Amino acid sequence: MQITDTTTAIITGGASGLGEAVARNLAASGAKICLFDLNEERGQALASELGGSFAKVDVRDAASVMQGFATARAAQGQEHIMVNCAGIGVAAKTVDRDGRPHDAAFYERVIGINLIGTFNCASQAAAGMVAADPVTEDGERGVIINTASVAAFDGQIGQIAYASSKAGIVGLTLPMARDLSRKGVRVMAIAPGIFKTPMVAGLPEEVQASLGAQVPFPSRLGHPVEYANLARHIIENSMLNGEVIRLDGAIRMAPR
Numbered sequence: 001m002q003i004t005d006t007t008t009a010i011i012t013g014g015a016s017g018l019g020e021a022v023a024r025n026l027a028a029s030g031a032k033i034c035l036f037d038l039n040e041e042r043g044q045a046l047a048s049e050l051g052g053s054f055a056k057v058d059v060r061d062a063a064s065v066m067q068g069f070a071t072a073r074a075a076q077g078q079e080h081i082m083v084n085c086a087g088i089g090v091a092a093k094t095v096d097r098d099g100r101p102h103d104a105a106f107y108e109r110v111i112g113i114n115l116i117g118t119f120n121c122a123s124q125a126a127a128g129m130v131a132a133d134p135v136t137e138d139g140e141r142g143v144i145i146n147t148a149s150v151a152a153f154d155g156q157i158g159q160i161a162y163a164s165s166k167a168g169i170v171g172l173t174l175p176m177a178r179d180l181s182r183k184g185v186r187v188m189a190i191a192p193g194i195f196k197t198p199m200v201a202g203l204p205e206e207v208q209a210s211l212g213a214q215v216p217f218p219s220r221l222g223h224p225v226e227y228a229n230l231a232r233h234i235i236e237n238s239m240l241n242g243e244v245i246r247l248d249g250a251i252r253m254a255p256r
């Protein structure tokens with residue numbers, strides 16, 4: 001699918017980091033974008049800068065997501081592209097240092113935002129896309145890109161909730177692509193390594209430097225624009241479907 005001024009996209013987590021980079025990349029080609037995020041101030045400001053719209057959406061709340069889709073479609077029509085970047089990165093060990101088991105509510109919260117939030121948005125987008133007119137000669141109607149993590153494969157100490165949420169995104173990629181294949185809707189996931197976004201920029205400088213040094217090549221943190229470039233390539237390359245792409249400079253995370 002080519003990105004033109006008739007292309008429409010929804011980007012969750014679009015107010016920051018990887019989602020913001022995708023929004024900027026697509027808007028630069030004239031696409032109409034709607035950002036879903038909890039951060040209203042930043043989301044509104046970026047949406048107006050890019051000539052798009054914003055909806056305050058909590059991705060883990062199905063009613064809030066439905067409201068967001070209504071807002072987006074009223075502003076720009078049915079979306080061709082759905083990029084799910086909303087997520088949180090938090091840590092807790094299976095048993096803490098005082099011998100207490102991992103808090104179940106904390107686990108549910110991470111799964112709720114990262115995995116069910118992705119499911120909520122991807123499934124709503126899919127329902128709209130399958131009913132839309134095709135936009136390519138192949139009969140393509142839409143592209144859904146979800147954000148996993150290398151933690152889905154090499155989760156570190158303290159990442160049982162985060163790694164499970166991201167492994168769930170890996171797990172839904174192929175069956176969702178198969179479900180939607182007859183209608184010309186592709187589903188892909190990107191599993192980033194470590195990217196310099198606000199999620200990571202909050203860590204002490206020496207920790208960031210050490211993380212960057214662990215990447216075989218290039219030995220640095222990823223730039224959000226590199227994530228956006230891959231998302232764009234996935235949109236433009238119709239043979240990419242049902243796959244998870246690691247974008248990580250060959251890092252394989254150590255236990256800690």
Ligand SMILES: NC(=O)c1ccc[n+]([C@@H]2O[C@H](COP(=O)([O-])OP(=O)(O)OC[C@H]3O[C@@H](n4cnc5c(N)ncnc54)[C@H](O)[C@@H]3O)[C@@H](O)[C@H]2O)c1
Pocket residue numbers: 012013014015016017018019036037038039057058059060085086087088089113114117147148149150191192193194195196197198199200
């Ligand atoms: N930065 C990295 O190194 C890295 C690595 C692997 C995976 N990821 C994943 O990439 C995605 C984007 O991360 P980022 O680094 O850009 O983080 P970020 O913190 O910069 O951006 C995440 C955005 O999601 C929004 N958000 C959080 N919870 C939400 C909710 N319930 N509803 C709606 N919006 C919500 C936040 O307000 C924020 O704007 C996340 O899913 C993260 O797990 C990031």
